[in-house]
Each structure stands twice: as structure tokens, then as C-alpha cells.
Amino acid sequence: MSLYFDNEKLFDAEGHLTDEGLYALKDGTLDDLGALEAAEHLSFCDYCLLRYTAMIEAAPDCMKQPMRDLIPQVQNLMRLRSFRIMTNRYVSAAAAVVLGFVMWGAVSTFGLSDVSALTAQQPTAPHERFGTKFSTAVNGFYKSLDDTFKNFTLTAESGLEQMRTKPIGGSTAKGE
Structure with a gap:
């Protein structure tokens, strides 16, 4: 049955x-x-x-009525997920801080021990500001991009000029 x-x-x-x-x-x-x-x-x-x-x-x-109340179960799940999110954030921040201290310690341990040696090797000219360096880099990028487009345009124009002057049959007037 x-x-x-x-x-x-x-x-x-x-x-x-x-x-x-x-x-x-x-x-x-x-x-x-x-x-x-x-x-x-x-x-x-x-x-x-x-x-x-x-x-x-x-x-x-x-x-x-529902067979059981789901509110406590959902609240526990929400607490667990929020704990995981917060833990992940704090662990990431702590790892970044530890890495920073390790790098700082490595540079101070294995780097130059005498600051006067550092200043003796480099010129005493004032340092460029970050904004100036960034602006120079961006301007250089745009200039190279502009040069690339100009070269492409010149190549295309010369190719079109060659196509206009060359006869359709492919033979030149000199060979005939």
C-alpha cells in the first residue's frame, strides 16, 4: 500500500x-x-x-503555531557571525601592527647604524614632495600616451597614403 x-x-x-x-x-x-x-x-x-x-x-x-521557536537559534547564529567578523578585523589589524614592528626592528637592526653616514652619501638638496613626484609621473604617462597615439596616427596616415598611390592591380607603372 x-x-x-x-x-x-x-x-x-x-x-x-x-x-x-x-x-x-x-x-x-x-x-x-x-x-x-x-x-x-x-x-x-x-x-x-x-x-x-x-x-x-x-x-x-x-x-x-510553529513547532519550535527559532528566535534563540537565529540570535545565537547572529552573535557567532558578529564575533567572527570582529575577530577577523582585530586579527588583521594586529598582524599589520606586528609586521610593522618587525620591519621597523629589521631596518633598525640591519640598517645603517650611523645617521651621519646616510646624510654624507646623499646630496643635501631638499626632498621633493610626494605630490610633485606624483604629478610628474602622471604627466609623463599622459605624454607617452599622447606620443603613442601620434605615432599610431602617422602610421595609419602613411598606410592610407600608400594605398591611395598604389594601383589596384598591384603592379607599378615602372615595370610596364
């Missing part, structure tokens, strides 16, 4: 869901095809939808 409701008894002669079919839908004893057919029918048949909602409203209150 099958646990599922017989799909042949799902609809009556007029094309509406039978009472047994509605109960099977509510109880979950329809197979996948029957549940799909019933759901599709309920999406466009107001008469059967009213009967189905009346059947659900007539159910005892204990069946209308």
Missing part, C-alpha cells in the same frame, strides 16, 4: 480539487507531481483556494 494519495482522485468531474485532495495537500501526503498540480490549480482557482484557506483556518490553534 502506498503512503501517497492517489492522483486520480485529486480532481472532481468539474475540474476542482476534491475534499480528500485538499486534505492530502494539507497533510503532505501528495507525491511531487500531485503537489505541483494542486499548487498550480490553487494559483488560478479562487473557489478551491477559498476552500483550502477555510480548511486551514478551521485547524486547531496548536497546528497553526
